[in-house]
Amino acid sequence: LSPYEAHGLRNPCLRLHAFADMLLERASSPMDRDLAYAVAMVHDLGLLTERDEGKNYMQRSAALFRRLLGPRWRGDPATLEVADQCLLYNHRLLPGSWVDPEVECFRRAVWVEHSLGKKRYGLDQKVVEQVFARYPRDKWGSVVRDFSRRVLLSEPLTVVRGIFF
Numbered sequence: 001l002s003p004y005e006a007h008g009l010r011n012p013c014l015r016l017h018a019f020a021d022m023l024l025e026r027a028s029s030p031m032d033r034d035l036a037y038a039v040a041m042v043h044d045l046g047l048l049t050e051r052d053e054g055k056n057y058m059q060r061s062a063a064l065f066r067r068l069l070g071p072r073w074r075g076d077p078a079t080l081e082v083a084d085q086c087l088l089y090n091h092r093l094l095p096g097s098w099v100d101p102e103v104e105c106f107r108r109a110v111w112v113e114h115s116l117g118k119k120r121y122g123l124d125q126k127v128v129e130q131v132f133a134r135y136p137r138d139k140w141g142s143v144v145r146d147f148s149r150r151v152l153l154s155e156p157l158t159v160v161r162g163i164f165f
Helices: 010-026 033-042 057-068 077-089 101-114 125-134 140-154 157-164
Strands: none
Touching: 010 033, 010 101, 010 125, 010 140, 033 057, 033 077, 033 101, 057 077, 077 101, 140 157
16 A cells, blocks of 8 residues: 555554564563554555545554454454554554553554654663664655645544544
8 A cells, every 4th residue: 555665654664563562572461463563564554545434544544454454363353452442542642541551552652653762661772773773764754744744634633633632
């Protein structure tokens, strides 16, 4: 689904997975690491898919996940619920008391990524810097500009309802 050059979208997803994996390990979380990888790789694709439905891109990301990757975990509704929560609430500024602990690890991983490692939630600074070095921001600026344009033109309330509330 990615129309972007180089690794502009791939590398942020890989960084997100690395941060989520570290935070999940730190929290002794039982979240399936393949699930964490899959969620990280599709978490923003709701902005790009034209086939999946939802009021905002987070809902479309969840629909895309269920369509493409849901069958892998079909027999485990609790796991699919965690994936849905990760995809629906990953950009929230503040934690939600209603989400599973694994979802909070994923939300924190997003904010390690978005803050360029300034927020680390207890992760070692050197390790965070190594992740950024391993997966550079390669064309990420053009992806962010396009994502911002898509959200502001198509679903501006997502900024309020998806990030702040």
